[in-house]
Amino acid sequence: MGYTIAEKILKEHIVDGELKKGTEIGIRIDQTLTQDATGTMAYLEFEAMGVDRVKTERSVAYIDHNTLQSGFENADDHRFIGSVAKKHGIYFSRPGNGICHQVHLERFGVPGKTLIGSDSHTPTGGGIGMFACGAGGLDVAVAMGGGAYYITCPQTVRVNLTGKLAPWVSAKDVILEVLRILTVKGGVGKVIEYGGEGVKSLTVPERATITNMGAELGATTSIFPSDEITLEFLKAQGRADAWKELKADDDAEYDKIVNIDLSALKPAAACPHSPDNIKPISELAGKKIDQVCIGSCTNSSYLDMMKVASILKGKTCHPDVSLSIAPGSKQVFNMLAENGALADLIAAGARILECACGPCIGMGQSPNSGGISLRTFNRNFEGRSGTADGQVYLVSPETAAVSALTGVFTDPTEYLGDMPEFKLPEKFLINDNMIVAPASPEEADSVEILRGPNIKPFPVTTPLEESIQAAAVLKVGDNITTDHIMPAGAKILPYRSNIPYLSQFCFGVCDSTFPQRALEAGKSIVVGGSNYGQGSSREHAALVPLYLGVKAVIVKSFARIHRSNLINAGILPLTFVHESDYDLIDQNDELELADIRACIENDKPVTVKNLTKNIMIPVNADLSGRSKDILLAGGLLNYTKQQAE
Ligand code: F3S
The missing domain is CATH 3.30.499.10 (Aconitase, domain 3)
Incomplete structure (x- = not known):
């Protein structure tokens, strides 16, 4: 075969x-x-x-x-x-x-x-x-x-x-x-x-x-x-x-x-709010639009831009439409500047943006409230544009450009005449002066890492201890999401490299005193219900608890990706053998996982002793092969270091 x-x-x-x-x-x-x-x-x-x-x-x-x-x-x-x-x-x-x-x-x-x-x-x-x-x-x-x-x-x-x-x-x-x-x-x-x-x-x-x-x-x-x-x-x-x-x-x-x-094939659009909500442009034709954004990693190549420039050449974008264009790279931008296409874009009234993700990641150009925005991007999820009720349609650069001229959804195959031949250049303009090569191995020692106040080190992880004794510093219910554990949002996004700062917000919506109490305790265990860690795959939802000293999370069930993020962070994920045993632990009870390392190493049953109530509670670790080794090493980074040695 x-x-x-x-x-x-x-x-x-x-x-x-x-x-x-x-x-x-x-x-x-x-x-x-x-x-x-x-x-x-x-x-x-x-x-x-x-x-x-x-x-x-x-x-x-x-x-x-x-x-x-x-x-x-x-x-x-x-x-x-x-x-x-x-x-x-x-x-x-x-x-x-x-x-x-x-x-x-x-x-x-x-x-x-x-x-x-x-x-x-x-x-x-x-x-x-x-x-x-x-x-x-x-x-x-x-x-x-x-x-x-x-x-x-x-x-x-x-x-x-x-x-x-x-x-x-x-x-x-x-x-x-x-x-x-x-x-x-x-x-x-x-x-x-x-x-x-x-x-x-x-x-x-x-x-x-x-x-x-x-x-x-x-x-x-x-x-x-x-x-x-x-x-x-x-x-x-x-x-x-x-x-x-x-x-x-x-x-x-x-x-x-x-x-x-x-x-x-005919020109099409992905309608709000999903990339698979596809309609032919002919079905949308005539519908009024407010904004056109051309660019992103999907559609910002030299040919994309040349087609747009040829459509806009000698014309003016519709008075009711805001048109922004971001070429995908300096190479593309520079070539448009040299061959005059950039002048055509500017003359048509396009707002030229730097070559970056820009509006695609919500960095500017949010549409007006309820505004209809045609974008050559790849995602049109609700709110991603920065305007909660913005209506984003994903289209080709050709559809975007003609619609920017007419002010309504327009099928380029209907509006435009013969297409000139668009060919890739035989030679692109090559100038890698904005790509900095690394220092040679000999010079590397003298390179200083520039850590501004926003850059904090990655939390240290240590191999799994022989036994763990810690309080259940936090007990939460069912369906805890990664947003509960570590909220996202514009307010804290710039701090993604600052785990100590982010830690102040950990579980804040459930219990705002948790970060302080966890830090004071040094080591802690979190107890939760079903489907713990559902939602996004964000690894900060494991890294921040790691920083706060969380050693184990004991729940009724985990969401898959969060469980593997915990393992990668070296935090022990355990599930109750009997879900009803969740009721046998109260917040602040002192818990012991005796000989936990040996149990994991030898695939032996794991038991949590509730020292406060003097009760034994059976739990599952369900670790095998590589994930077991990662956890024993104290997380994926330590494991990789060991493998390299
Ligand atoms: Fe691509 Fe940047 Fe948007 S990588 S998907 S243009 S945020």
Whole structure:
């Protein structure tokens, strides 16, 4: 039996487990990327591992998310990341150089390599034939330290493309069609692999638009073959030597096949508030709009911008529409400036933004209340634009540009005449002066890490103790979310690298005295009900309790991701054997987990002794294999350090 593209890459990179769908496998990671919003924590974690220099082939730290500097915090984070990068062998893409995925595709992506990034749209790299996944900051730190990345060996969906896109229909309309067919849940546990004759008609940046928004399918990743089109792109980027051919075997087996005839596609929109709520533009035509935002890691390539400039050239955006445009990278921006397209955008009334995530991450350009905003981005969740009742529609750059002129939803295939030929340049403008290379190993010692007051060290973790004795400093009920444990929100977002500051808010909505009481106790245990830790995957919901001295969490049941975050932080997750035993512990009871290390090590039953009430309570640890070793080591960082030794 032959192999799919994804299987070929995985086969070359597997270091733990076997290529068997649905089982856990560990893969070697060639490249990593971080953005600043998640990067500060990832680098604090990397520092805590005590590894001098990254062990990956290429690691790059980008600044693109929190580029607004209305206080010192974001600027401090940028300086911290820049100095860590310099010291530890990481390339640093300065603020102003562009959005991580766009720049990575242009300057670093290599077909056939593995990439993980602390950003969910890292699968953009699949456009150039990488196996590229979004991951947690800790996963990225571990990969930089030489550790494997663990995933469930995925199924593969083949999307067979035939035909050729009609004029003014674009790659965005392709991924919107895939989302319409598969929905936002359709990609879970799967790789979406593109093939068929139609692939040849798509440039690398167009392919990257499709793999980028594959994240909205919930897919592990999406991938295109690496062919002569990929080679052309790499040549134009001055990186032809990075190319290698990559295609699926003719007899590769897929778990599902989806057929899409490119020539039959029409411009579409993802309507509020979900990327799979797809309607053809023709159904929305004539509806009034208030705002158009063009850019983001989905649609900000050179060709995207050139098409927009050609549509806007010599015209003025509608008086009722605010039009903003953010080119995806300095390379794109600079080329538009040199070839005059930027002048066309400015003359048409576009508000030109710096090349960064900007409105996509809510950094400015929130629409008016109840406003209808057409965006070329990848997500339209309620409130993400910064306006609670904003109505965000996700569309192609072509649809966005024509609608900005007319002030209403407009189908570009109806409004525009013949399409001029848009071609990638034979040579992109290459100037990497905003990418700072790391110091040499010899110079690295003298590089000082710039820690502003907002940068605090990662909490120290220690191997699991022989026995634990601590009070149940907090007892909570059912359905505690990660928001209860560690709230998010604009007020505390700039403090993501400051665990001591964040700790003041831990469990604040349940019991505002908890942080203080936990710190005074030194060691503590949290007791909870069912579905503890549901909600987002945020790792701070484990790291902050770790900082406050929480040693174990005993509950009726855990949400899956939070449980693994606790293990990664070295906090013992236990469940009551009998749920009703929850009633046998009151807040502040003194608890003992005698010989807990030996019990875990030898898979023996674990019992909690309630010293206050003199009762024995059986609990489950349910730890096996790798998660047991991680916990015994005192968390994933310590475990990775041990593995490296
Ligand atoms: Fe940035 Fe939005 Fe992409 S936040 S990385 S442009 S999804």
